[in-house]
Amino acid sequence: MIRKTLVWLFVVAVIGVMLGGASLIVMNNSAMPGADVPSGFLH
Amino acid sequence: MNSRNGLQVPGWASPISVMLTAIAITANHVYPLGGTALVLGTVLLAAPAVLFALARRTGNPHALAGYVLLNIWIVLGFGAIKGLWAITLPVFAGTFLASSFSAYPKPVFGPYWFEISGVAMFIGSVFVLYFGLQMLAIRRYRALLATAALVAYASVVVAFAATTRDAWVPPAQGVVRIGVIVPTEGPYAMLGNSFVKAVQMAKDDLKDTKYRYELVVRDSGPDPEKAKDVIRQVVRVEKVDAIVGGISLIGQVTKPYATEARIPHLCVCTVNWIGDGAYNFTNIPSPEAEGVLWAKEARRRGIKTVALITQDYPSINNHVKALKVEAARVGLSIVEEQRFDASVTDFRPLIVRGERAHPDVYYVEALEPGLDRLGQQLSETGIHNISAVVAPSLSDRPELFEGAWYTDSNLRDIAFKRRFERKYPETRFATHMMPYAYDSVNMIVQAFERGQNPAVFLRNLRTYDGTAGLLTKAPGSGHFASAPAVWTIAMGKPSLLGQ
Numbered sequence: 313m314i315r316k317t318l319v320w321l322f323v324v325a326v327i328g329v330m331l332g333g334a335s336l337i338v339m340n341n342s343a344m345p346g347a348d349v350p351s352g353f354l355h
Numbered sequence: 356m357n358s359r360n361g362l363q364v365p366g367w368a369s370p371i372s373v374m375l376t377a378i379a380i381t382a383n384h385v386y387p388l389g390g391t392a393l394v395l396g397t398v399l400l401a402a403p404a405v406l407f408a409l410a411r412r413t414g415n416p417h418a419l420a421g422y423v424l425l426n427i428w429i430v431l432g433f434g435a436i437k438g439l440w441a442i443t444l445p446v447f448a449g450t451f452l453a454s455s456f457s458a459y460p461k462p463v464f465g466p467y468w469f470e471i472s473g474v475a476m477f478i479g480s481v482f483v484l485y486f487g488l489q490m491l492a493i494r495r496y497r498a499l500l501a502t503a504a505l506v507a508y509a510s511v512v513v514a515f516a517a518t519t520r521d522a523w524v525p526p527a528q529g530v531v532r533i534g535v536i537v538p539t540e541g542p543y544a545m546l547g548n549s550f551v552k553a554v555q556m557a558k559d560d561l562k563d564t565k566y567r568y569e570l571v572v573r574d575s576g577p578d579p580e581k582a583k584d585v586i587r588q589v590v591r592v593e594k595v596d597a598i599v600g601g602i603s604l605i606g607q608v609t610k611p612y613a614t615e616a617r618i619p620h621l622c623v624c625t626v627n628w629i630g631d632g633a634y635n636f637t638n639i640p641s642p643e644a645e646g647v648l649w650a651k652e653a654r655r656r657g658i659k660t661v662a663l664i665t666q667d668y669p670s671i672n673n674h675v676k677a678l679k680v681e682a683a684r685v686g687l688s689i690v691e692e693q694r695f696d697a698s699v700t701d702f703r704p705l706i707v708r709g710e711r712a713h714p715d716v717y718y719v720e721a722l723e724p725g726l727d728r729l730g731q732q733l734s735e736t737g738i739h740n741i742s743a744v745v746a747p748s749l750s751d752r753p754e755l756f757e758g759a760w761y762t763d764s765n766l767r768d769i770a771f772k773r774r775f776e777r778k779y780p781e782t783r784f785a786t787h788m789m790p791y792a793y794d795s796v797n798m799i800v801q802a803f804e805r806g807q808n809p810a811v812f813l814r815n816l817r818t819y820d821g822t823a824g825l826l827t828k829a830p831g832s833g834h835f836a837s838a839p840a841v842w843t844i845a846m847g848k849p850s851l852l853g854q
């Protein structure tokens with residue numbers, strides 16, 4: 313029973329790390345379009 | 356549990372994992388499908404529930420088989436192909452590989468919730484697989500399939516690392532085709548035509564190269580929507596090996612096509628996010644760099660107060676924004692600020708208001724024909740203490756701005772401009788973009804001549820000493836930074852200060 317609980321705790325931790333890690337990576341991606349306005353004429 | 360042909364109806368954990376995964380799938384598909392994703396979601400929630408309940412209650416083998424097929428669809432279609440290959444691996448493996456090895460591009464991500472729901476979709480599918488395997492009545496088969504699934508997942512990771520790596524491929528028949536995509540009509544005629552000539556000059560200047568270089572020059576037109584067709588044709592049909600482009604409005608449209616084709620795109624444009632450091636790079640001084648130099652020169656000239664008379668237009672507003680930040684930093688006072696729209700032809704009320712503030716200098720920036728009208732009316736009022744960023748170099752009548760000083764692209768070697776004017780006497784040399792266009796072609800040529808994948812070469816390039824002076828790029832950055840220079844209008848022509 314304890315073993316099973318530990319396994320599930322581990323699984324939940326892995327899921328948390330995956331989703332949390334993905335959140336951080338996606339939010340910090342520098343290639344994402346920013347608020348910059350396309351210049352249009354001059355350059 | 357009932358057993359039919361080696362299959363048994365699983366416990367409740369299986370349909371629960373299917374339904375949770377279906378929620379993630381629905382959320383993920385809202386981005387590409389919009390409201391239609393709800394139909395997909397309803398099917399993925401209802402069908403497994405009905406089939407499972409039927410199989411459990413009646414032991415119907417068809418219901419069980421249908422449930423198994425739905426599980427396979429979720430695990431392979433949504434979990435492995437979309438969740439793992441298209442989203443989870445780029446997020447984790449792609450980011451890790453790109454940060455460790457320059458041969459790997461920085462992955463391009465979609466909206467935040469699209470990516471997160473994609474990862475959730477993959478995680479959910481692993482549970483669907485795990486509980487789905489419980490349907491196999493014979494334990495040995497279960498272990499066998501679980502091992503096969505693990506090997507398959509590992510193979511997918513290896514395949515991802517192998518296929519996303521940018522390797523050097525010698526150009527077919529020794530010919531490198533460089534797409535030149537820039538608008539050359541309407542308001543862009545002067546810049547665009549000058550840009551094309553600068554690129555042609557770069558190509559003509561090549562000597563003793565290992566490969567033959569061909570330019571595929573295409574007018575994108577000024578409309579970004581229509582430009583898409585031109586860009587698609589150049590990238591997908593004409594299959595160029597690299598792109599040199601100009602104007603942010605067009606560069607932002609070119610960007611995804613260059614990424615899709617995995618070819619470098621050097622854009623002479625200022626919008627930062629175009630340069631992702633993977634396949635897209637920008638090459639021109641930023642508005643911030645222009646602002647820093649402008650404020651420095653203003654201080655050198657003893658200027659303390661500034662009146663801004665500028666057209667309300669994105670690129671001009673960007674210059675003004677950067678200039679104001681820098682002016683505040685060095686203690687310059689903005690005593691008057693007036694912004695006008697393109698329809699204004701009578702600038703006298705604006706000039707009068709400016710005069711009342713007694714500024715040391717008038718900062719003016721506008722597009723043609725407004726720029727020359729404003730210059731004319733300032734001149735008629737006797738105002739000659741004028742300054743700007745770039746604008747006078749794009750004027751059709753620069754003599755109106757005689758004595759004005761402004762920041763613009765640097766020209767390390769003024770002979771480059773003279774050579775251009777001799778070679779193309781009919782084309783006006785637009786200082787603003789030309790040295791960068793010339794250097795951009797040469798960077799791409801250098802990559803091929805050295806036998807390196809051109810995108811990887813650009814990612815690794817930290818400095819480039821070209822006609823625009825020294826260009827520098829920080830590790831991982833997609834922007835080649837360069838210092839602008841101070842110019843003045845002398846005898847009706849742009850003249851680099853100090854030369």
